[in-house]
Amino acid sequence: MGEPQFQFLLRGFGWTLALSAMAFALGIVAGLAVALARTSHSRLLARLAAGYIALFQGTPLLMQLFVVYYGLALAGLALEAWQAVAVGFTLYASAFLGEIWRGSIEAVPHGQTDAGHALGLHYLPLMKDVVLPQALRISLPATVGFLVQLLKGTSLAAIVGFTELTRAGSIIANQIFEPLLVFGIVGCFYFAICWPLSLYSARLEQRLAVSSR
């Protein structure tokens, strides 16, 4: 493998990182909305959010990407490939992050909410200043764990035809006929970013377990 091939892989890696960052950032915003809807007192909102989460957790990510990809085209939105997959990954991330944060919000002791009510706090300040900061701390290990899942998941954009790291690998492998070498390197790229995150997530979990003892 020569210099230009490696450069091509690097560019693919850049797209993998960009796609993950985009989906994660947008997924955080949408996921927060899902989590708040899921834990809201409105039965309808909670049901809708639960259905949304079940839909994304019960179907393969690849199908979600296909449906979003072709669905957006049907809806008359002429999006580029990267935009369509970014929408797909954002929806996926919002459902999973929403479920993670639902658990964390429910793990905050009920006395905290009661105390907030007693102080006369309304929903928004109560959530923003009392519940969510505590929930965030509880959710951090699982959130970082999900980021790893998302990073690995972006490889499926390759099947939809977007040239991120895995597809860049396929292209190079077909070009130089050394699939083992190329996919080995591609694997190393993923490992180099995912492993530290996994270790970090495990450490956060340990720290949380110690502090809550």
Next chain:
Amino acid sequence: MNYAFDFTPVIQGFPELLAGCAGTLGLAAGGMALAIVIGICGVMLRRSRIALLRWPVIALVELIRNTPFLVQIYFIFFALPFIGIRLNPTVTALIALGINGGAYAIEIIRGGVESIHKGQVDAGLALGLRRKQVFWLVVLIPALRAVYPSLTSQFILLTLTTSIASAISAYELTSVAGIIESNSFRSFEVYGTVTILYLGMSSLLMLAFQRISARYLAYPTR
């Protein structure tokens, strides 16, 4: 939106889609069986006193859990012929799924095994059980029972992961859908229907796992 939906190709291809579902479930079941075996063997090696047995397992688990399944399946797909093994794509996918699921199973089962109190082992030995019997009866089976919920949700994830096996055109639902789609160009209709089929399969599996748990695991463990 002025798109006219046309589900005719989906309806005509429905028998094939159902056969694809069977392929998916078969692939998933085989993957799970392999994952359980790899998981148990892996945990035994992982707990060995010999570092040379321990380390490869740790390395494999970390490697598999921190790289995408798509890259793993491509690697195995190209690696097997390289070492002189020619298999059809479906069997290759089964092996990849088993290894992937096995790595997760090792971590999950290990957690369960470590949650078994050391006093239990001592009690087993004091009762005159052999080491093997203690590991099997006192450690492993209660551990599997303890981690049953995480193990089964990992298995449902494995079932959804089978769709990635379409990348090497293994026989399962997504590949079948791909064929129908490329013959009819009704992408949204086909993949929308297939998504619902997957939802049905994962819900069914979840229900089955719950039933098994309620039927066979519903007695106090502590």
